[in-house]
Structure formats: C-alpha cells, structure tokens
Amino acid sequence: xxxxxxNPNVLSYHxxxxxxxxxxxxxxxxxxxxxxSASPGVGKRGRVLGCLIHNVAEAFEGTTSGGxxxxxxGSDADVYYDSGLVLDDDTxxxxxxxxxxxxxxxxxxxxIDIPGGRTDITVTFNVAVGSPTGQADxxxxxxxx
Amino acid sequence: MSKFYDNPDLFSYTFLAIDxxxxxxxxxxAVPTDxxxSSTPGVGKRGRVLGALIHNITEDFSGTDAxxxxxxGSDVDLYYDSGTVLDATVDxxxxxxxxxxxxxIDIPGGETGITVxxxxxxxTGIADxxxxxxxx
Numbered sequence: 001x002x003x004x005x006x007n008p009n010v011l012s013y014h015x016x017x018x019x020x021x022x023x024x025x026x027x028x029x030x031x032x033x034x035x036x037s038a039s040p041g042v043g044k045r046g047r048v049l050g051c052l053i054h055n056v057a058e059a060f061e062g063t064t065s066g067g068x069x070x071x072x073x074g075s076d077a078d079v080y081y082d083s084g085l086v087l088d089d090d091t092x093x094x095x096x097x098x099x100x101x102x103x104x105x106x107x108x109x110x111x112i113d114i115p116g117g118r119t120d121i122t123v124t125f126n127v128a129v130g131s132p133t134g135q136a137d138x139x140x141x142x143x144x145x
Numbered sequence: 146m147s148k149f150y151d152n153p154d155l156f157s158y159t160f161l162a163i164d165x166x167x168x169x170x171x172x173x174x175a176v177p178t179d180x181x182x183s184s185t186p187g188v189g190k191r192g193r194v195l196g197a198l199i200h201n202i203t204e205d206f207s208g209t210d211a212x213x214x215x216x217x218g219s220d221v222d223l224y225y226d227s228g229t230v231l232d233a234t235v236d237x238x239x240x241x242x243x244x245x246x247x248x249x250i251d252i253p254g255g256e257t258g259i260t261v262x263x264x265x266x267x268x269t270g271i272a273d274x275x276x277x278x279x280x281x
Contacts, residue, residue, distance in 0.1 A: 010156060014159035054175070102258055104176060137159075
C-alpha cells in the first residue's frame with residue numbers, strides 16, 4: 001500500500017564491485033503501489049537517503065576529479081541525488097578512499113524527491129578523471145512512500 | 146533528518162560469498178549521518194542491529210563454529226553477536242536468521258564507522274550474509 005512520507009519503506013540496493021575507474025550505469029525499477037492502494041500499479045514516490053561505499057578492493061584515485069554516485073531520470077543523471085565527485089585519494093576537500101575504508105555519502109545540494117508515477121530511475125557511477133582507479137561495493141538507500 | 150527510535154530507517158547490507166572457512170573476515174561500514182535539516186547535521190545516527198540472514202550457502206559449514214559480530218573497532222561484538230551458531234548442521238540449500246545472543250546495546254550517536262566481523266570456522270563454510278540495522 002502507499003505509505004506516508006514520514007513513514008516510508010527503505011529499500012537497499014546492492015551493487016557489487018563497481019569500477020569507478022571505468023564508470024557504470026544501472027537501471028532500477030521503481031516499486032509500485034499495491035492493489036489496496038488508491039493508485040494501484042503506479043510508481044511510488046521516493047527520496048534517496050544516501051549511499052555507502054564499502055568493501056573497497058582498489059584504492060580511489062583521480063588526478064583531475066574524483067568519482068561519485070548520482071541518481072536520475074534517464075535524461076538528467078543527478079536530478080534526484082548527487083554525492084558530488086568526492087571519491088578520491090588525498091585531494092583537498094575530497095574523501096580519501098582506500099582499501100579497508102568506508103564512506104557514507106549524503107546529497108551535496110538541493111535535493112528533490114522522486115515523483116510518483118515513474119517506472120524506473122538510473123544510478124550512475126561517475127568515473128574519476130585523470131588516471132582514474134577505484135573499485136568498491138555500493139549500497140544505495142531509498143525511502144519509498 | 147534524525148528520527149525517533151520507534152520509527153527508524155531499516156538498512157540492509159549485502160556481503161557476497163563470505164568465506165567463513167578462510168580466517169577472520171572483517172568489513173568497515175560508515176555510519177549514516179543526520180541530514181542538513183537535522184538539529185545535528187553530519188553526526189552519525191544511532192542504530193540497532195536487528196539480525197543477520199545467512200543464505201545462498203555454496204559450501205557446507207564444518208569445523209569450529211562460526212558467527213557474525215558487529216562492533217566499534219576495538220570490541221568486535223559490542224553491538225551484536227550471533228554467537229558461534231554456524232556449525233556442521235548448516236549446509237547448502239539452508240538459510241538461517243541470527244538474532245543477538247545476549248545483552249545487546251544500541252549503536253550510539255556520533256560514531257563514524259562500525260565493524261562487521263565474520264568469525265571464522267576452522268574448516269569450511271561459504272554463504273551470503275545480509276545484515277539489517279535500524280537507524281534513527
């Protein structure tokens with residue numbers, strides 16, 4: 001059934017061994033309101049809570065800019081969430097992501113919710129720029145209501 | 146934003162193909178932080194480990210018993226300890242839900258990371274582990 005925005009269902013999405021040195025994009029189907037809802041079969045509204053970088057198998061490096069995670073609608077890659085290009089080595093202002101470390105990434109700006117009625121969203125793993133490396137598991141957390 | 150303990154956000158964490166028979170495996174998880182509209186933005190949330198699911202077993206467990214623990218980096222089972230319950234009765238095709246085995250405490254606010262330790266069996270045992278933590 002449809003939930004209220006202050007009592008959402010949080011779903012976790014696991015992406016194993018994402019190579020931020022090459023970049024990647026994945027599609028996630030939006031969960032639908034159930035048959036006892038006022039809008040059965042319609043895509044729920046949602047809000048990206050954040051994402052976790054863990055199980056780092058290769059240290060992150062980007063000599064020009066770091067990697068990051070975005071959630072979008074297929075035409076605007078970061079309309080619903082943008083971690084910023086913060087996954088890096090020791091560049092000032094970025095996170096030093098090495099083997100054995102972990103980071104939780106909030107949105108870096110004016111975030112908007114995922115509107116109702118969608119069928120899918122995109123998750124983009126931005127490649128770092130300039131001698132890019134970095135492999136890790138990513139857990140994305142979205143509150144659906 | 147920060148939430149009440151009775152209305153937490155439930156996060157699940159996936160660990161694929163954990164080899165309990167290959168020595169102690171430990172992973173670090175960054176704690177989710179309160180958002181910018183919270184009274185404590187950027188501070189680690191409080192949480193409670195609800196349990197761990199053992200599934201997709203690809204190698205039978207045998208040898209010294211194994212388990213799952215969550216700690217703070219110095220005390221490996223401070224926040225959760227399944228006990229060493231993964232024994233030779235746990236085989237391919239089975240699945241188990243593991244609760245804490247004793248006096249469990251919540252993860253306090255302000256932490257930056259927690260550790261998840263897969264306490265080793267001496268001989269064999271490979272499975273996926275899903276860990277569930279309620280953050281508030």
